Amino acid sequence: MEINARFSFVSEGSLLVEIGNILDYEVSDRVQEFSLALKKLDILDITVAYGSLLIDFDPLKYNLDEFLSEVKNIYNSVMLNFSKREEDAIVHDIFVKFGGQYGPDLKYVADFHNISQEDVIREFTSQIYKVFMLGFTPGFAYMGILSDRIATPRLPTPRLVVEAGSVGIAGNQTGIYPTKSPGGWQIIGRTEQAMFSPESEDPFFLKPSDYVRFIRIDS
Amino acid sequence: MTANIEILNAGFHSIIQGNQRIGFKSFGVPESGPVDPFTSSIANLLLENKPSDPLLEITQGGLEFVSHKDTYIAISGADLNAILFRKKESNKIPVGISIRLRDGDRVKFNGSNNGFRCWCAFCGGIKVSPVISSTSALESSNLGGIFGRRLLKGDIFEVINNTKPGNKILLPLLNFGNKRNVYLRVTKGSQYDKFSKDDIETFFKNSYRVLSNSNRIGIRLSFPDDKIKPIKGFNILSDPSPLGAVQITTDGNPIILLQDRGTVGGYPKIATVIKADFIKVAQLKPNQLINFKLISVEDALKEYYNISSLLEKSLIEVNTDLIKDYISLSEKYDLSYFRLYTENFKFLLKR
Numbered sequence: 001m002e003i004n005a006r007f008s009f010v011s012e013g014s015l016l017v018e019i020g021n022i023l024d025y026e027v028s029d030r031v032q033e034f035s036l037a038l039k040k041l042d043i044l045d046i047t048v049a050y051g052s053l054l055i056d057f058d059p060l061k062y063n064l065d066e067f068l069s070e071v072k073n074i075y076n077s078v079m080l081n082f083s084k085r086e087e088d089a090i091v092h093d094i095f096v097k098f099g100g101q102y103g104p105d106l107k108y109v110a111d112f113h114n115i116s117q118e119d120v121i122r123e124f125t126s127q128i129y130k131v132f133m134l135g136f137t138p139g140f141a142y143m144g145i146l147s148d149r150i151a152t153p154r155l156p157t158p159r160l161v162v163e164a165g166s167v168g169i170a171g172n173q174t175g176i177y178p179t180k181s182p183g184g185w186q187i188i189g190r191t192e193q194a195m196f197s198p199e200s201e202d203p204f205f206l207k208p209s210d211y212v213r214f215i216r217i218d219s
Numbered sequence: 220m221t222a223n224i225e226i227l228n229a230g231f232h233s234i235i236q237g238n239q240r241i242g243f244k245s246f247g248v249p250e251s252g253p254v255d256p257f258t259s260s261i262a263n264l265l266l267e268n269k270p271s272d273p274l275l276e277i278t279q280g281g282l283e284f285v286s287h288k289d290t291y292i293a294i295s296g297a298d299l300n301a302i303l304f305r306k307k308e309s310n311k312i313p314v315g316i317s318i319r320l321r322d323g324d325r326v327k328f329n330g331s332n333n334g335f336r337c338w339c340a341f342c343g344g345i346k347v348s349p350v351i352s353s354t355s356a357l358e359s360s361n362l363g364g365i366f367g368r369r370l371l372k373g374d375i376f377e378v379i380n381n382t383k384p385g386n387k388i389l390l391p392l393l394n395f396g397n398k399r400n401v402y403l404r405v406t407k408g409s410q411y412d413k414f415s416k417d418d419i420e421t422f423f424k425n426s427y428r429v430l431s432n433s434n435r436i437g438i439r440l441s442f443p444d445d446k447i448k449p450i451k452g453f454n455i456l457s458d459p460s461p462l463g464a465v466q467i468t469t470d471g472n473p474i475i476l477l478q479d480r481g482t483v484g485g486y487p488k489i490a491t492v493i494k495a496d497f498i499k500v501a502q503l504k505p506n507q508l509i510n511f512k513l514i515s516v517e518d519a520l521k522e523y524y525n526i527s528s529l530l531e532k533s534l535i536e537v538n539t540d541l542i543k544d545y546i547s548l549s550e551k552y553d554l555s556y557f558r559l560y561t562e563n564f565k566f567l568l569k570r
Contacts, residue, residue: 008407008409009406009516010406010407010408010409010461010464010488010491011406011461011462011463011491011493011494011516011519012406012493012494012516012519012520012522012523013494013523014461014462014491016409016458016459016461018458021455021456022456023456035245044241044242045241045242045243045244045245045250046244046245047244047245047459047460047482047483048245048459049456049457049458049459049483050456050457050458051456051458052458052459053459054244054458054459054461056244056461056462059494059520059523060523060524060527064516064517064520133245133457133483134245134246134247134482135247135457135481135482135483135484136247136481136483137247137359137360137481138243138246138247138248138351138357138360138362139246139247140247142457142483179360179361198350198351198360198362199350203246203351204246207246208245
């Protein structure tokens with residue numbers, strides 16, 4: 001797989017690096033590996049997304065050309081030495097109550113695919129999911145890749161309130177709402193595991209490149 | 220010796236902002252912090268505080284508070300007509316100098332047609348415990364500041380109140396009141412190349428109107444002219460949302476993304492407002508018209524250098540003996556041009 005990235009300054013203090021414009025495990029692995037290597041630079045922040053990342057830097061500290069070539073050097077060395085290291089991955093078990101008051105859209109997802117609610121749960125819990133990125137709100141993990149047998153479009157109109165811990169589906173993605181918020185994902189269950197604890201030393205339960213195994217518990 | 224500030228009226232939107240939340244964007248946490256960090260830092264520097272000590276960001280006005288101990292405050296940004304009430308006296312507080320507050324003094328921001336936001340710093344900064352390495356309130360996530368939200372009537376916060384500030388004064392080098400039609404300079408955004416030539420031309424030719432549902436997440440814009448067909452956004456695989464990104468939603472209305480935005484998003488971003496123009500962005504008020512002007516990243520960087528050095532030079536230490544001479548001279552000759560300064564200097568002396 002040839003990886004040609006696109007580097008563009010999207011502001012005087014941020015550089016966008018696009019590695020691939022697809023939802024793909026290997027592209028995401030490369031983005032995340034690259035983001036770890038960038039931490040040795042004197043930069044302000046990194047935003048990791050599915051196939052791209054954004055580097056925020058202090059424009060008073062760098063010359064644009066020099067900064068770009070430093071980033072490119074790191075990129076080239078990461079990609080040259082890149083190999084998948086799945087054995088290092090952290091897998092979290094997350095216990096979920098499915099359906100009913102916890103998963104008001106489970107029936108819709110089942111009906112959408114013409115299968116039973118039981119089938120949806122079985123399919124959903126049959127694989128582990130990669131955390132591709134966090135966003136939307138602090139601690140909201142975008143995970144995937146869901147099987148096409150249960151992938152379901154978002155709600156036509158977002159709900160005004162989705163309870164904290166709600167497990168949702170949007171297309172081939174799944175996610176957990178860390179806090180009570182508005183949201184348009186199909187809610188199939190809920191977990192009591194806290195995703196975001198702002199006052200704690202380690203506020204985020206899930207981190208980019210972690211994996212999640214959903215385990216069904218009785219509701 | 221701390222001082223207590225009690226909110227008598229919170230006004231339209233008043234919120235505690237301090238340092239930026241740096242280093243958590245990959246966990247979905249935006250930088251937060253003042254909408255215009257250049258200008259907010261001035262209020263702090265006038266009091267010898269650190270540039271990003273927690274202060275009040277006041278939008279539109281209406282805020283009224285009482286101080287329950289002697290302390291100092293300083294205001295930067297738009298002149299929202301702050302009035303100091305002491306016993307039966309009332310005086311307008313000028314922007315850009317430090318003011319002494321006595322126990323029982325009330326301050327009210329009446330608002331103005333000329334500008335939308337100001338920052339009010341307190342001696343030593345507002346006492347706030349940092350959450351996710353910042354004191355700034357992030358309302359959408361209910362964290363930071365006081366109770367993670369905007370101020371409400373009855374809130375009380377403590378001020379560190381540790382020093383007596385020097386005689387610093389802000390030279391009026393910057394104009395914080397926006398004109399009716401504001402030009403915002405932008406660089407090419409993340410998906411600039413994905414828009415058609417026609418769409419790009421339309422984007423830069425048009426004026427946009429600021430909508431009233433704008434907030435710290437984003438400034439929402441609409442096309443004021445019904446005759447122009449708005450350019451339409453499209454869905455992209457969610458990618459990072461830089462500060463100042465102008466995203467085009469599927470209904471065609473642009474949003475300028477600010478400090479409290481989501482860190483990733485699925486709308487295309489046609490442009491990014493340059494950092495130096497956040498001085499203007501912070502002052503955008505509903506119904507104001509704006510236009511975008513494309514410049515290069517190199518030019519944006521020059522503007523950033525310029526603004527940074529201008530701000531450094533706009534704060535000067537004044538000598539009280541010189542001020543006294545100045546006041547007597549300007550009063551003797553009734554030089555109206557200098558009247559603003561004279562009033563400001565008198566305030567400094569009164570402390």
